[in-house]
Amino acid sequence: MAGIITLTSDFGDRDGFVAQMKGVILGISPDAVLIDTTHSIEPFSSLDAALVVNGFFRYFPVGSIHLVVVDPGVGSNRRGIVVRSSGHYFVGPDNGVFSLIYSSGGPVRVRKIDNPGLIVPKPHPTFHGRDVFAPVAAHLSKGTDFSEIGPIISDPERIYLPRVIKLEHGIEGKVIHIDRFGNLSVNIGADMLERPIDEINLGSLKIKKLSRTFSDVPDHEPLALINSFELLEIAINKRSAADSLGVGIGARVKVTWKDENIED
Numbered sequence: 347m348a349g350i351i352t353l354t355s356d357f358g359d360r361d362g363f364v365a366q367m368k369g370v371i372l373g374i375s376p377d378a379v380l381i382d383t384t385h386s387i388e389p390f391s392s393l394d395a396a397l398v399v400n401g402f403f404r405y406f407p408v409g410s411i412h413l414v415v416v417d418p419g420v421g422s423n424r425r426g427i428v429v430r431s432s433g434h435y436f437v438g439p440d441n442g443v444f445s446l447i448y449s450s451g452g453p454v455r456v457r458k459i460d461n462p463g464l465i466v467p468k469p470h471p472t473f474h475g476r477d478v479f480a481p482v483a484a485h486l487s488k489g490t491d492f493s494e495i496g497p498i499i500s501d502p503e504r505i506y507l508p509r510v511i512k513l514e515h516g517i518e519g520k521v522i523h524i525d526r527f528g529n530l531s532v533n534i535g536a537d538m539l540e541r542p543i544d545e546i547n548l549g550s551l552k553i554k555k556l557s558r559t560f561s562d563v564p565d566h567e568p569l570a571l572i573n574s575f576e577l578l579e580i581a582i583n584k585r586s587a588a589d590s591l592g593v594g595i596g597a598r599v600k601v602t603w604k605d606e607n608i609e610d
Contacts (some may be wrong), residue, residue, distance in 0.1 A: 348375045348376075348377040348378040348379070348487040348488055349379065349407075349409050349410060349487050350379045350406060350411065351371060351375075351378050351379065351381070351411045351476075351483050351484070351485075352381045352382075352402075352403075352406065352410060352411070352412045352413065353383065353385070353415075353536060354383045354384055354398065354399055354412065354413070354414045354416075355385045355387060355415040355416060355475065355509075356386070356387040356389045356391070356395070356413070356415075357385045357475075358385055358386065358496050359385060359440075361377075361495045363384070363473075363475065364385055367415070367476050367479075367480040368480075370466065370476055370477075370480040370481055370558050371447045371483060371484040371485075371487075372484075373483070373599045374481055374484035374485060374488065375485070375487045378487045383402055386526070387416050390489070390566040391416065392416055392418075392445075392505055393442070393522065394416070395416040395443040396442060396443050396445045396446045396447075397446065397462065399412060399443065399444070399447070400446035400450060400575075401433075401575050403416065403434055404432065408432075408433035409433060409496075410434050410435070410445075411434070411435045411437060411483050411487055413437050413475075413479055413480065414436060414439055414444070415475035415479055416438075416441075416443055417438070417439040417441065417475065418472070420472055420474050420475075421471035421472055424441055425440040425458050425499070426438070426439060426440065426458070426459035426478050426479060426503060427439070427444075427456055427458055427459060427499070428456070428457050428486070428492065429432070429444050429446070429447055429448075429454060429455070429459065429502070430454070430455045430456075430492055431447050431448070431452060431453070432450065434454045435483075435486055435492070436453050437479050437482050437486070438479055439474070439479075440502055440569040442503045442504055442505050444502070445503075445504045445505045445506070446458070446523060446561055448461060455492070455498060455535060456502045457493075457495040457496050457497065457498055457499065458499050459478060459479075459495055460495070460496030461495060464490065464494070464495070464598045465477060465481050465482060466478070466481055469515050470598050472479060476508065483497065499546075501590055507522060507533045508533050508596075510533060510534055512540065513602075515524060515603055516600060516601045516602035517534065517599075517600070518598055518599065518600045519533045519578070519595065519599050519601075520532065520533055520579075520596050520598055520599065521594065521595055521599065522595065523575075523595075525587045526594065527581070528581075528582070528588040528589055528590070529557060529579050529580070529581040529586075529587055530548075530579060530580040530581070530588060530593065530597070530599075531578075531579050532577060532578040532579065532580065532595065532599045533552045534577065534578040534599065534601065536572045536576045536577070537576075539556070539601065541603045542603065542604040543555060543602070543603065543604065544602045545602050545606075546599065546600075546601050547599065548593065548597060548600075548602060548610045549591060549597070551580070552590060553568060553570045553580070556570055556572065557569040557570065557571045558571065559571070560581060560584075563583050564583065564584060566583060566585050567582065567583055567584050568581070568583075569582070569583060570573070578599070580599065591598045
């Protein structure tokens with residue numbers, strides 16, 4: 347029996363692009379189990395895709411195939427690739443969408459898609475999701491060996507999260523993701539927040555501590571917590587923090603430490 351193929355894209359649900367990819371997959375591998383993760387990735391954002399894919403893949407069974415199509419460079423000289431890591435396969439464009447997979451732990455192998463027998467003849471230059479990546483994912487689900495994809499490459503494209511800046515009495519990061527509730531993920535990991543916190547600042551907003559859940563504060567009140575990505579998150583309970591605060595991707599967030607030499 348064919349395995350699981352997840353589908354992630356910025357295609358939305360209006361134009362039937364996802365259905366075309368599914369049709370190609372099922373024509374090759376009719377027993378494949380197709381799982382839509384999201385088709386609402388921020389258009390053209392490799393970073394948004396990288397964060398989302400890294401957040402969900404480990405909850406699927408080993409052997410799952412993750413098809414990711416956020417591909418503003420489609421038809422150019424950017425490569426198509428398949429990544430093998432942690433027992434999973436990732437299929438998509440070589441534009442950084444798998445950057446966080448490369449550093450997720452364990453050995454990583456990347457192959458360039460270079461086997462014409464695994465793709466649609468004469469692929470359309472603007473729809474490699476349907477004509478290149480979907481058929482490759484389908485063939486993998488039917489048992490095609492990873493070695494048949496094409497040559498190993500050692501220089502896949504990477505995108506990097508903004509650097510967290512060390513301050514004299516704290517650290518400064520940036521908002522890197524906004525979910526559908528308007529919650530703001532910051533590039534400050536939980537492991538960076540092990541010291542006692544004095545204050546978290548986003549613009550004029552000041553938060554004095556980390557909460558455990560949204561309901562730790564009253565409705566419509568701001569809070570900060572560690573989210574399921576294991577990142578610092580700024581939120582407003584039952585409201586959009588992005589809209590209420592008027593901030594977006596790249597907004598600066600500063601965390602200052604308590605002076606541990608001063609007793610409360």
